[in-house]
Amino acid sequence: MRLLAIETSCDETSAAVVVDGCAVSTEVSSQIKIHAEYGGVVPELATREHLRNLSPVVRKALQQAQIEPADLNAIAATRGPGLPPALMVGWKAAQSMAYALDVPLIGVNHVQAHLYSPWFTGEPPVADWESFKPNLSLIVSGGHTLLVKVDAPLEHQILGGTQDDAAGECFDKIAKLLGLAYPGGPEVDRLACTGNPAAFEFARPMLNQPNDDFSFSGLKTSVRYFLEKHPELAADNTRLPDLCASAQAAIVEVLVKKTMRAAKRERVQCLTLSGGVASNSELRKQLQSSCERSGFTLRLASPYLCTDNAAMIGLLAEKQISDGRGFASLEMDFKPGWILGD
Numbered sequence: 140m141r142l143l144a145i146e147t148s149c150d151e152t153s154a155a156v157v158v159d160g161c162a163v164s165t166e167v168s169s170q171i172k173i174h175a176e177y178g179g180v181v182p183e184l185a186t187r188e189h190l191r192n193l194s195p196v197v198r199k200a201l202q203q204a205q206i207e208p209a210d211l212n213a214i215a216a217t218r219g220p221g222l223p224p225a226l227m228v229g230w231k232a233a234q235s236m237a238y239a240l241d242v243p244l245i246g247v248n249h250v251q252a253h254l255y256s257p258w259f260t261g262e263p264p265v266a267d268w269e270s271f272k273p274n275l276s277l278i279v280s281g282g283h284t285l286l287v288k289v290d291a292p293l294e295h296q297i298l299g300g301t302q303d304d305a306a307g308e309c310f311d312k313i314a315k316l317l318g319l320a321y322p323g324g325p326e327v328d329r330l331a332c333t334g335n336p337a338a339f340e341f342a343r344p345m346l347n348q349p350n351d352d353f354s355f356s357g358l359k360t361s362v363r364y365f366l367e368k369h370p371e372l373a374a375d376n377t378r379l380p381d382l383c384a385s386a387q388a389a390i391v392e393v394l395v396k397k398t399m400r401a402a403k404r405e406r407v408q409c410l411t412l413s414g415g416v417a418s419n420s421e422l423r424k425q426l427q428s429s430c431e432r433s434g435f436t437l438r439l440a441s442p443y444l445c446t447d448n449a450a451m452i453g454l455l456a457e458k459q460i461s462d463g464r465g466f467a468s469l470e471m472d473f474k475p476g477w478i479l480g481d
């Protein structure tokens with residue numbers, strides 16, 4: 140199998156070539172610098188950048204893999220969820236290539252690709268389905284916060300999700316309140332390393348509710364009210380590490396406690412963590428130590444696979460092909476609101 144995968148759901152233009160279960164080449168062109176000046180992703184600019192960058196990124200991925208377009212057996216692309224005009228660029232390019240090369244087109248759900256990324260190991264990443272165990276999975280990205288029960292590869296059901304902001308969105312919005320650069324998650328993580336997580340007490344929304352849902356907008360609001368009440372702290376850069384560590388502690392505590400509770404209730408022995416926020420050092424550390432205390436195995440997505448990339452799209456597409464799923468026709472549209480796939 141020689142497959143080309145394309146990812147353009149948000150602000151990363153990415154292409155990868157997957158050969159027999161290994162993503163032999165992955166190219167990512169990040170737009171972070173372009174959107175930073177606006178404090179968030181601007182869909183119109185993201186679309187223009189995808190249009191500008193997709194062809195060079197695809198060409199580089201093919202060159203690096205030493206594969207000619209005519210050697211490809213399949214094309215895969217993110218079909219959803221994502222920003223509609225951004226998705227459209229990658230999806231239409233993939234449809235055109237599949238038509239021109241007369242090979243199958245595979246539509247991949249972006250959140251599913253995050254979900255299974257902890258099973259893609261090594262550099263370059265290889266799909267490790269042999270070691271798969273039924274698990275409870277926490278997916279935390281800029282757009283999603285989901286707890287998912289996974290019984291087998293491609294057999295999963297959502298247990299809960301966020302009722303408002305996603306965890307990554309919460310990190311980014313709190314960072315903005317603190318005057319930090321976009322995307323704020325990595326900045327909060329970096330500053331929190333030298334701060335005191337117990338310096339300030341912020342809300343832990345829905346922590347004690349007996350369900351698998353989350354809500355992060357109340358936490359962001361509690362940070363905003365706190366800063367309005369204490370303008371001297373907001374203006375004092377030396378307190379930034381304590382503010383970041385305290386806000387991060389609230390997000391991480393809710394994520395870890397609710398995930399552990401669900402895992403025990405569902406009687407699974409394995410947990411997985413993926414998505415952009417899975418890069419967060421404190422979340423990785425705390426979930427790891429909670430799992431060790433409870434005797435659970437934890438599979439963490441490799442940091443380089445946490446942010447958006449086409450390798451995870453291509454590796455999942457190959458699995459879909461072997462299971463006979465996800466084949467798309469040239470008439471099929473992209474699906475911006477497609478939460479976790481069928």
Ligand code: KG4
Nearest residue numbers: 280281282307322324328415416419446447
């Ligand atoms: O998965 P991703 O690259 O894009 C989406 O599919 O949304 O996730 C991006 C999100 C952003 O909100 C970013 O701030 C957050 O992941 N993020 C982090 C860290 N690295 C990225 N949040 C907290 N700590 C980090 N180290």
Ligand code: ZN
Nearest residue numbers: 253280415447
């Ligand atoms: Zn993502």
